[in-house]
Amino acid sequence: MSGPLLQARGLCLARRRSEIVHDVDFAVREGEVVAILGPNGAGKSTLLAGLAGELAPHMGTVTAHGRVALAHQNGALAARSARANVEVALAWWGVPAGERRARAMRALEQLSAADLAERQVATLSGGQRRRVHLARAVALNADLLLLDEPFTALDVSARDALLDDISGPVRTSARAVVLVVHDRAEAWGLADRVVVMMSGRLVADDTPHALLAAPPSPDVARFLGFSGELRDGDELVLTRPAHVVVDPSGRYEGTVTRRVMQEDAIRLDVRCEQGRLQVVVPPPGPDVGSALRLAVVGGARFASASHP
Amino acid sequence: MDFLWSGIRQGWHLLVSGDPYLDHLIVVTLKVTAVSTIAALVVGLPLGLVIGLGRFPGRGVARALANIGLVLPPVLVGLVLSLLMFPASPLGRFHLLFTLRGVYLAQSVLALPIVTALTASAVTSLPEGLIDQARAFGASRTQQWALALREARFGIATATIAAVGSALSEVGAVVLVGGNIEGSDQTLASAALEKVNAGQFAEGVAIAIVLLGLIVLVVAALTALQVRGARFTAAGRSSA
Numbered sequence: 001m002s003g004p005l006l007q008a009r010g011l012c013l014a015r016r017r018s019e020i021v022h023d024v025d026f027a028v029r030e031g032e033v034v035a036i037l038g039p040n041g042a043g044k045s046t047l048l049a050g051l052a053g054e055l056a057p058h059m060g061t062v063t064a065h066g067r068v069a070l071a072h073q074n075g076a077l078a079a080r081s082a083r084a085n086v087e088v089a090l091a092w093w094g095v096p097a098g099e100r101r102a103r104a105m106r107a108l109e110q111l112s113a114a115d116l117a118e119r120q121v122a123t124l125s126g127g128q129r130r131r132v133h134l135a136r137a138v139a140l141n142a143d144l145l146l147l148d149e150p151f152t153a154l155d156v157s158a159r160d161a162l163l164d165d166i167s168g169p170v171r172t173s174a175r176a177v178v179l180v181v182h183d184r185a186e187a188w189g190l191a192d193r194v195v196v197m198m199s200g201r202l203v204a205d206d207t208p209h210a211l212l213a214a215p216p217s218p219d220v221a222r223f224l225g226f227s228g229e230l231r232d233g234d235e236l237v238l239t240r241p242a243h244v245v246v247d248p249s250g251r252y253e254g255t256v257t258r259r260v261m262q263e264d265a266i267r268l269d270v271r272c273e274q275g276r277l278q279v280v281v282p283p284p285g286p287d288v289g290s291a292l293r294l295a296v297v298g299g300a301r302f303a304s305a306s307h308p
Numbered sequence: 309m310d311f312l313w314s315g316i317r318q319g320w321h322l323l324v325s326g327d328p329y330l331d332h333l334i335v336v337t338l339k340v341t342a343v344s345t346i347a348a349l350v351v352g353l354p355l356g357l358v359i360g361l362g363r364f365p366g367r368g369v370a371r372a373l374a375n376i377g378l379v380l381p382p383v384l385v386g387l388v389l390s391l392l393m394f395p396a397s398p399l400g401r402f403h404l405l406f407t408l409r410g411v412y413l414a415q416s417v418l419a420l421p422i423v424t425a426l427t428a429s430a431v432t433s434l435p436e437g438l439i440d441q442a443r444a445f446g447a448s449r450t451q452q453w454a455l456a457l458r459e460a461r462f463g464i465a466t467a468t469i470a471a472v473g474s475a476l477s478e479v480g481a482v483v484l485v486g487g488n489i490e491g492s493d494q495t496l497a498s499a500a501l502e503k504v505n506a507g508q509f510a511e512g513v514a515i516a517i518v519l520l521g522l523i524v525l526v527v528a529a530l531t532a533l534q535v536r537g538a539r540f541t542a543a544g545r546s547s548a
Contacts, residue, residue, distance in 0.1 A: 052444060069445055076438040078459055088455075092447035140445065 004029050005144050005176045006051060006068065010060035013043070013050040019058060020046045022200045028144060033170055033177045035191035037184060039223065043200040044180040045073065048148050051178065066143025066175065069093070073148040075133030082108065082124065082132040083117040089136040107139035108132070110169040112161075127158030134166060138173040145174035151186055163189050184225060196220050212240075214300060221300045228299070230275035236302045237275075241267060243298035244279040250295035252277065256288050270294060315513025322514055329490075330518060336408065337495040337522065340482075341475040344415035348423040348471050353464070355420075356427025357453050361439055371428055377421020386481030389414050393485065406487035411495075414481035419471040426470060430463025431456045465534035469527055476523050496522065 004027035013021035020043045028034055036044045049055040051062055052070035077085050086104035095103060108114045113131040121129060134150055150166070151159045167190055170177050181187050187194050188208050196204035196211070204211055204220045215221035221238040222229075228239035230252070254272030266285040270277045270292055277294055286292060322330045359370045392398055393405040404410035434456060442452050457464060479497045486493035488502055496519040503512035 054440075054444065067446075072437050072441050072444060074437045076435040076441060078438065078455060089442075089445045092442055092445045092451050094446065136445065 003065070005066055006062070006064045006178075008051060008060065008062045011047075011050060011057055011062060012059040013046050013055050014058040015046060015055070020200050021050060023060070024202050026051075026195065026202060026205075028176045028178055030175045032193055033179070033191045034193045034195060035187035036178065036180045036195045036197055037182075037187045037223075038197035040182070042197045044197050045148050046200075047197065048146050048178065048180050052146050064144065068144045068146060069137060069140050069142035069174075070146040071133060071137035071148065071150065073152055075130065075136075077121040077129055077132060079120070079122060081118050081120055082113065082128075082135075085121060085132055086136050086139050090139055093140045093142075095140075103139050104135070107135040107169075107173075110138055110165075110173075111135045112165045125158075127154050127162065130154060130158075130162060131165070134162075134169075138166075138169045141173060143175045145170075145177045147177065147179035149180050149182055152182060159183075159186075166190070196223060198223070218300075218302050221302075226300060228275070228277040228296075230272075230277065230296070231304065232274060232301075234304050236304050237296065237299050238302070239277060239296055239299035241278045241280045243296055244277050245295050245297055246279060246281060246292060247295035248293055250293040252294045252296065254292055254294065256286050256290045256292055259285065259288055268292070311509040312513055314510040316517055318510055319514035319517040323518060330515070332491060333494060333496045333499050333515065334518070334522065336493065337476060337497070337519070339408070340411055340415050340495055341472055341526070343412045344419045344475045345468065345471045347412070347416040348419035349468065351416075352420050352423030352467075352471075353427055353457065354453075355424045356467075357431055357456055359424065360428035360431035361452070361456060371425075374421050374425035374428060378425050380418075380421070382418055382478050382480035383484065385418055386414055386484030389417065389481065390484045405485065406489060406493070408486070408493040411482050411486040411493045414485040415475045415478065418478060418481055419474050422471045422474055423467045426467030427460070427464055430460035430467065433463070434459050461537050462534060465530065465537065469530045469534070472526055472530065473523065476519070476526065 006028045008024055008026045011021060011024040011026070012019055024047060036047065038044050046055065048070065050057060052068055053062065053064070054070065078088065083101070083104050086107055087100040090100040090103055091097070105114060105117060108117050111131045111134055113128065113135055116124060116128055116132065121132065124132065130150065134147070137145055137147065151162060154162065163186060170190055179190065192207060194204070194206065194208050194211055195202055198219060204216050211220070211224060215224055215226065218236060218238060225240050226238035227241070228244060230237040230239070252272045252274060254270040254277065256268050257271050258269035260267040260269070262280070265280045266283050267278055267280050268285060270279060272294070277296070279294055355374070359367060359374060390405060393410060394400055404413060438459065439452050439456060442455050447455065477497050479501050482488065482493070482495055482498045483501065486498070488494050488498045490499070494502070496515055500512045500515040500519060503515060
């Protein structure tokens, strides 16, 4: 495999004299789509700004091989047409004038926004503006494309549609892509490698499948949706709803404490002697207060002593 | 009120008769307006962009200075400049005192903070992240400034109109620096002042009415350009 397109070593980043990102070692190789996932305030956008060179390292180094483009979270557009916005971004990037229109239209098509090309941005919805903003980023064909929360502030349907539409262009628009996302579904949908960031540090770095199969710590597991938590002897067992099934001969007996309606199912919160579990059942499902026996068929196990 | 009607009649007569005195006043006024506005735009636009978009220590002080310049009394500016233009003073060797060039300089100094402060204000009000995103997509400093000027064009047109208005109507600095010399550096505004001071109210009103007509014409033309710029964008005829 070739060397990394971008490498950060011992990277510390500060804003207003307060260190936000601590001692990050991180590399992106050609062909990768990497999602940086983490809770609010984890330092994800600050890390992206540091990787893009917008924020000088407080300590450590960032080395990039090739041109890096960063698409900011809010992605303000100029008061002109959608196509003109993409074309002017290409002009900034140094693309010859003769190529801009075709590249702009191709990028808009990739984002399913070709019909918006001649529309003024003032007439576009939030989701449409986001498509134009991302079309600008895609059109550049940067060596490394950094996307900061590309789906933030979109309603669910607009986000899902954009997620579908951008998954192709993300893989073809640059030699590698790093995107900061807030929602796990966005990371699973786009990335082939997920980095989890908490309190300014990288705490996990693996493929989505590997992370879900074996999260490296209880905190990472909880963040990744392992919402069930049991004490099993000396072990702490963390489970996702998919790891739990209703089983009359199951090991864990509990009481339903809450029902949460989902689109095609009901999620039950169940409290048992060893802890609490969540399980998804088809409707109508048992009422609150019903007794239920459950079996755990997966999940992550940690030694209790080291993870209280 | 008789002098007012008399002034209106005289003003009309002066205009339609092609009076050389009035023609000269109009030419000098337009020259002073054009030179001082262009000079203020050439210097003030970059200054306003730096103050509005830059991140440097003292940016707040620079913005405050520009804002103070907005409200400086023209008489004070004229007095300071005329003192600086005395033969033994720093600008004395340029022989600017009581000349049209001196008036150009004085009016430019007055128009500069108007353009600077209003440009800084206009570009500061641009959508958050617009310029940062341009920078992240590789825009050079010049391209960032061009983007800021284009996006803030309505506010910058307002700054230009204010600078033009100042140059057309201001008298304090013209009188102190230029000496209000008839046939040389006297403008419509300073001529009106002279006539009123001399008790020639009808003539003063006549010149003031001509000045008012000129202001209306120039500002209306600039406003039409300003509105056309806004419509141009709305109609979607812009290109990259």
